[in-house]
Amino acid sequence: NAGVTQTPKFQVLKTGQSMTLQCAQDMNHEYMSWYRQDPGMGLRLIHYSVGAGITDQGEVPNGYNVSRSTTEDFPLRLLSAAPSQTSVYFCASRTLAAPDTQYFGPGTRLTVL
Amino acid sequence: KQEVTQIPAALSVPEGENLVLNCSFTDSAIYNLQWFRQDPGKGLTSLLLIQSSQREQTSGRLNASLDKSSGRSTLYIAASQPGDSATYLCAVEGAGSYQLTFGKGTKLSVIP
Numbered sequence: 357n358a359g360v361t362q363t364p365k366f367q368v369l370k371t372g373q374s375m376t377l378q379c380a381q382d383m384n385h386e387y388m389s390w391y392r393q394d395p396g397m398g399l400r401l402i403h404y405s406v407g408a409g410i411t412d413q414g415e416v417p418n419g420y421n422v423s424r425s426t427t428e429d430f431p432l433r434l435l436s437a438a439p440s441q442t443s444v445y446f447c448a449s450r451t452l453a454a455p456d457t458q459y460f461g462p463g464t465r466l467t468v469l
Numbered sequence: 470k471q472e473v474t475q476i477p478a479a480l481s482v483p484e485g486e487n488l489v490l491n492c493s494f495t496d497s498a499i500y501n502l503q504w505f506r507q508d509p510g511k512g513l514t515s516l517l518l519i520q521s522s523q524r525e526q527t528s529g530r531l532n533a534s535l536d537k538s539s540g541r542s543t544l545y546i547a548a549s550q551p552g553d554s555a556t557y558l559c560a561v562e563g564a565g566s567y568q569l570t571f572g573k574g575t576k577l578s579v580i581p
Contacts, residue, residue, distance in 0.1 A: 398573040457515035
């Protein structure tokens with residue numbers, strides 16, 4: 357199993373550009389989520405999904421869109437990047453069938469100039 | 470709104486020492502509490518998960534305790550090693566939500 361994979365590892369954008377951060381998992385997990393990690397702020401939940409076709413907002417959803425068309429994939433879209441979105445982004449997944457931890461991907465480091 | 474606090478923010482100890490990391494949370498209506506490890510530039514690795522009905526969990530040199538009524542958890546690391554140097558994050562899962570609320574972490578340095 358590859359676990360949770362994220363691409364790209366690094367990205368530099370200019371203000372106003374759009375991009376999609378990719379996340380995939382091969383563990384057949386129902387629950388997937390996106391977090392951002394900023395110095396002094398800890399990890400904060402952006403969006404999450406409990407299954408294909410179902411998404412919901414977390415603590416800091418503004419400026420981000422998500423969709424979940426398959427169990428495996430959960431892309432995060434930045435429609436018009438802003439410097440405030442400079443951060444490290446982590447995707448995570450877990451099963452809902454039993455009490456379980458969340459499995460995290462390696463992260464995407466995004467810089468918006 | 471759930472808030473999770475970790476004390477201290479940073480800790481430096483000589484190799485071989487036993488140490489305790491602290492985590493507190495404001496809302497006792499949790500499903501579980503989890504401890505993660507994060508190495509620089511890497512993702513999070515799960516260390517221990519304590520369900521709300523449990524008092525502690527152990528894995529090797531690690532022992533985590535949970536006192537839900539007082540909103541506190543501790544992570545005890547025995548006989549620390551330089552390889553234990555990392556940031557340790559505490560997170561609570563809200564009852565019925567699947568969402569994790571994280572503390573800001575404790576950065577541990579174990580000096581050879």
